[in-house]
Amino acid sequence: TQHSNGGAAGDNGEAAPPSVPPSLAPPRKVALVTGITGQDGSYLTELLLGKGYEVHGLIRRSSNFNTQRLDHIYHDPHSQPSTPRPPMRLHYADLSDSSSLRRALDHILPDEVYNLAAQSHVAVSFEVPDYTADVTATGALRLLEAVRLASKRIRYYQAGSSEMFGSTPPPQSESSPFHPRSPYAAAKVAAHWYTVNYREAYGLFACNGVLFNHESPRRGENFVTRKITRAVGRIKVGLQTKVFLGNLSAARDWGFAGDYVEAMWRMLQQDKPGDYVVATEESHTVEEFLQAAFGYAGLNWKDHVVIDKKYFRPAEVDSLQGDATKARKELGWKPKIGFQQLVEMMVDNDIELAKKEKVLVDAGYRDPKQQP
Ligand code: NDP
Ligand code: GDR
Structure with missing residues (x-):
């Protein structure tokens, strides 16, 4: 669909449909997405x-x-001059650099900002807590400040996480207390409250999505679901025999990323800003994910999984299962893809x-020992 809309009226010199004079056509909405190169950034785009x-x-x-997840959307004007370009533009900036954020906001003046950028790996956050x-926390504050200074009519989405609930027992909803269990989760709690504060202090249309884990074939390869499905694929074709994992008893509420970006967009289309839990309301352990993924490929996970202590975390989040009643009622949102379908897709x-x-390995172009 992005291709058919890529050459919409006004872009690349294409004419508007004859029945609507260009001056009367509604102006195209402009969105700014941070973290556009990540899993969610590509689906949201x-x-x-x-x-x-128009997406920036x-x-x-x-x-x-680092733009592999966008390659299928991006058209190089030099190599494909006759193909209409989708209205997507990329700009260099960094959440650690306020001046780059201010410049981007002032230049683009978007209608909506989606803050998806983060150091998003929980285990890595114990290694690089300060960064x-x-x-993840101060970057959100810098962006909120850039939004406020650019225009208070900009609508802002903050990518919050179920990790913020940490050791609070399930089911977790908007009224459950936060008890973060990692530097990542603590940083997301700070970003959550910065967002609430900018809403209360300045009247900004700012929303927190408290999203539970969501996965896809575009998931980063060092998150547990993708690590498992990559291993299943490589074991199946004979490129590896073992996969090394940590805690298999943790339970997560896993949904499909493509469904979850729809909830982000819906939050910014409401009459009033708010905070929403987004979840499938179904929970499975890592071991159940292993069973489903290896089983679907006709393999037994017990023949291939080796426990390695290095993948255990200094503090673990044992059990997450969301209560998404508010998103269902107010946003009219519900997930389309269930657990088994997600596993099979991946x-x-x-x-x-x-x-x-x-x-590539058989042709000698790649070393089979190079695991993802
Ligand atoms: P990814 O890790 O796939 O993507 C993170 C994005 O942030 C990448 O585009 C990355 O760029 C970018 N980024 C990292 N550091 C910086 C920086 N200093 N300045 C600018 N950009 C930066 O995450 P997901 O797509 O899975 O998640 C999107 C957001 O939602 C994240 O904030 C995550 O914490 C949050 N979240 C995710 C959930 C999930 O289950 N996926 C659940 C709940 C919340 P690069 O490509 O260059 O690394
Ligand atoms: P999570 O996702 O920490 O929930 O954060 P991840 O897939 O990393 O871990 C889920 C659970 O699996 C256990 N686990 C392992 N995890 C990894 N990465 N690698 C392993 O080898 C392994 N073995 C067992 C973990 O201990 C954990 O219990 C994700 C991120 O996308 C966050 O950005 C987001 O906010 C939350 O989901 C919601």
Whole structure:
């Protein structure tokens, strides 16, 4: 869908439909997405382009290309001059650099800002706590301040997390207390309250989405679901035999990222700003995920999983299961993809990926020992 909307009226010199003079066509909404190169950023961009938005994304400098998740959307004007470009633009900025955020906001003047950028790995946050706080907590504050100074009519979405509930027992809803169990979770709690404060202090239309875990074939490869499905694919085609994991008894409420970005967008279309839990309301342990993923591929996880202490965390979040009543009632949101379907989608994708890797290994272009 993003391609058909990519050349919408006004972009790339294309004419508006004949029945609507360009001056009378409603102006296209403009969104700014931080973390656009991440899992959620890519799904949200597809959703917004499909709704006719002009999408601007902030990307940070990296020594390797970091736009793989957007490659199917982006059209290089040099190599594809005749293909209409979707209205998506990328700008260099960093959540640790206020001046870059101010410049981006003042230049783009978006209608909506989605703050998805973060150091988002819980285990890594114990290794780089200071950096995690700077990007995940103070980065949100910098962005809120840039939004407030640019225009108070901008609507702001903050990517909050079920990790904020930490050791609070399930089911967790908007009224459950936060008890963060990692530097990442504590930083997200700070970002949550900065967002509430900017709403109360300045009347900003600012929303917190408290999203439970959501996965997809685009999930980062060191989160447990994708680590497992990548291993299933590679084991299935003979590229590896073992996968090393930590705590298998933790329970998570896993949904599909494509469904969850729809809830983010819906929050910013309400009459009033608010905070919403987004979850499937169903919980499974890591072991159950293993059973489902290996079982679907005709394998027994017990033949392949090795426990490695290094993947245990200094403090664990044992059990998450959301109560998304408010999102269901006020946003009219519910997940379309269930647990088994999600597992199968990810395993199917990763078996295909492993088959391609195998071609490279067999041709001598890749070392099979290089695990993701
Ligand atoms: P990812 O880790 O896939 O993406 C994180 C994004 O943030 C990437 O685009 C990354 O850029 C960017 N980023 C990291 N550091 C900076 C920085 N200093 N300045 C600018 N950009 C930066 O996360 P997800 O897509 O899975 O999650 C999106 C958001 O939602 C995150 O804030 C996450 O914490 C939160 N969240 C995620 C949940 C989930 O289950 N997926 C659940 C609840 C909340 P690069 O590509 O260059 O690394
Ligand atoms: P989480 O996701 O910490 O919930 O944060 P992750 O997939 O990293 O861990 C889920 C559970 O699996 C256990 N686990 C392992 N985890 C990883 N990464 N690697 C392993 O080898 C492994 N073995 C067992 C973990 O201990 C944990 O209990 C994700 C991130 O996307 C956050 O940004 C987001 O806010 C939350 O989800 C909601």
